Amino acid sequence: MNYLAILAIYKFEMARTARTLMQSIVSPVISTCLYFVVFGAAIGSRITSIDGVTYGAFIVPGLIMLSLLTQSVANASFGIYFPRFTGTIYEILSAPISAFEIVIGYVGAAATKSILLGVIILVTASFIVPLRIEHPLVMVLFLLLTSITFSLLGFIIGIWAENFEQLQIVPLLVITPLAFLGGTFYSIDMLPPFWQTVSLFNPVVYLISGFRWSFTGEADVNIWLSLAMTFVFMTACLSTVWWIFRTGYRLKQ
């Protein structure tokens, strides 16, 4: 195992975050705070409670998950796309480092940034709404699994993309809509039966539901099903990454 190479990639990516602090951390935190104000205060004042918690507290897990999904994808996709764009990817490919180590470096850094962001949003939210975390270990598990899984997805997008438009298209047209329709701001129990069934095809529902369960003990779907779906999605992403490095897709062709 080339630990020094993993560390080099990880530190390199984290240094980029430090250089772009406004874009990487401050901007998503401000966006989330705005969601709290608009949805939590303005709309929440008209909704008494959902699953026994105030509406403001109800949307906290969903908002954290929304940031986690979008930022994991954005960080990881940009992290691997930029060296491809500038041509500096040659040094990664010519270094004595395995595909697995490359993934650990890039995905590890992207996931770290997302988790950091999630924690900051959680702390910020605790100042705005009363929060309780029923199952903290499960919360940490979901934070880890989700950030790693979606960082893997971002890594795949960063290798697939051939220009900046393609880099943006999946997060904008797929990830964000799925997150909004995945129960960030509502419980899927509140939907008509037909749309409840449709929602079950949205993988983000399982992530948000499981994550919300760790906060409130209430969930739209069974917690084990949420965990299983998260693992399935992670396995799919890992398999795709493995295929990319085995075939050299868009890297070594």
Added chain:
Amino acid sequence: MEPIISISGLSKTYASGFQALKSVNLEINRGEIFALLGPNGAGKTTLISTVCGIANPTAGQIRVDGHDIVANYRQARSLIGLVPQELTTDAFETVWSTVSFTRGLFGKPPAPDQIEQLLSELSLADKRNSMIMTLSGGMKRRVMIAKALSHEPRILFLDEPTAGVDVELRRDMWNTVRRLKKSGVTIILTTHYIEEAEEMADRIGVINHGELILVAEKSDLMRQLGRKQLTLQLNAPLSAVPPPLVDHDVTLSADGTELVYTYSTTAERTGITRLLNTVSECGITFRDIQTDQSSLEEIFVNLVTDRQS
């Protein structure tokens, strides 16, 4: 002695169907400077990229110091440093951090003293904290070399190292390459500048359309394929080549003031004595005589042209 790089039957076909390399066989000796010449699109960069692990070979085998580049890629790649053709740098990084990053990628622990020395040798010491985007093209090229040398490779690939750099920097780089050779580093360089190969290389390979046309010692190549020209500057211009000289295959310059005789340096008899006797018999006098050896560039052009025709 076992070659440091051994390439056998290497072929590379891109997804587009373009065959960039066609069953290339090549051995690079330890400690030598090997120049790979070829026109644009000949396959030089593809050959380097494949050895370094940037492109997957379609067929064939490459061994670096006995290590297969696929099965034992860690051992093989750790011996290699690469300076690519393009100035591909992390614009927002400092010189120090980008060189340290490359060293880390190759699994080497931080060595500030060594990086400091490397930057000094490449006249980059005062730029260590400068962002790369603020450097000139020549400085960026030096940074690329510093990165390639940061992990102390035993083999250095230089892909068109002096393309677009000024004369002073080119001389500096040649000195750096000579210094590396002295320290035992094997250097493979591709270049468009024949002058560069002529100046630096121990051996030369010529590649065209993905095929390695020729590999030879530079001196042998110059000797075997070299042509010399003998030019007689006449005292009085001639209107045509006199009949006795026609058999000697001489040509007359357009203004009739020079007789030019081309001969092979490797022929048993050059025919110079016989030519000069005939010139004397014809009553032709000359005020000066000069000989010119064909340059590597002419040899290269002849090789590539012959193949194409």
